[in-house]
Amino acid sequence: MDAIVLVGLGVTAALLALTLRSQRPEMAMLLSLAVGLMIFAMLSGKLSEIVEVMRALGDTAALPGGTILLLVRVVGVSYITEFAAQLCRDAGEGGIAAKVELGGRLLVLGMSIPILIALMQMMLELIP
Amino acid sequence: MDIDLIFKIAGIGILVSVLGQVLTRTGREDMAMLTTLAGLVIVLLMVVNLISQLFNTVKSMFIY
Numbered sequence: 001m002d003a004i005v006l007v008g009l010g011v012t013a014a015l016l017a018l019t020l021r022s023q024r025p026e027m028a029m030l031l032s033l034a035v036g037l038m039i040f041a042m043l044s045g046k047l048s049e050i051v052e053v054m055r056a057l058g059d060t061a062a063l064p065g066g067t068i069l070l071l072v073r074v075v076g077v078s079y080i081t082e083f084a085a086q087l088c089r090d091a092g093e094g095g096i097a098a099k100v101e102l103g104g105r106l107l108v109l110g111m112s113i114p115i116l117i118a119l120m121q122m123m124l125e126l127i128p
Numbered sequence: 129m130d131i132d133l134i135f136k137i138a139g140i141g142i143l144v145s146v147l148g149q150v151l152t153r154t155g156r157e158d159m160a161m162l163t164t165l166a167g168l169v170i171v172l173l174m175v176v177n178l179i180s181q182l183f184n185t186v187k188s189m190f191i192y
Contacts, residue, residue, distance in 0.1 A: 012134065016135070023142075023145035024145050026168060027137065027141035030171045031141070033178075034175050041178075072190050076186055076189070079186070
């Protein structure tokens, strides 16, 4: 049932955006932004369940430190940057989209530095 | 999730473009520009609420 609602929403929004694009391109962009946000709001329930399951798995596996928490955070950051980058590309601003993606990558890299360090130390201990 | 927001935005867009055409035909270019601006601001306000909702859900879900 949910798939049908999703598909219906997407198709109608695309059609409406098309009619708007000829006269009012900025309205069409706002329309696509609104649809993207609405679809995400519809999916947020399922997404939070998945995040809870991942956290439960992380606890059972007793991973060091907040690895799962960091993983979930990285997914959140990458989702938002991808959302914004695609929106900029829709509006015809490829340059801005590339900058947003670059920023997103740097953020993710910055967040995963501690894990890299922990990995390096683990490797050094293995080598006698 | 209220789906009718999309139809509201599309309706405003079409209305503004029609009004703009009518106003420009009758020689009132400035009024046409103002109506376009007004339509844009209304739609922006509606979308800004949705954006803040998105960021709150993402923040509460991904806890950062």
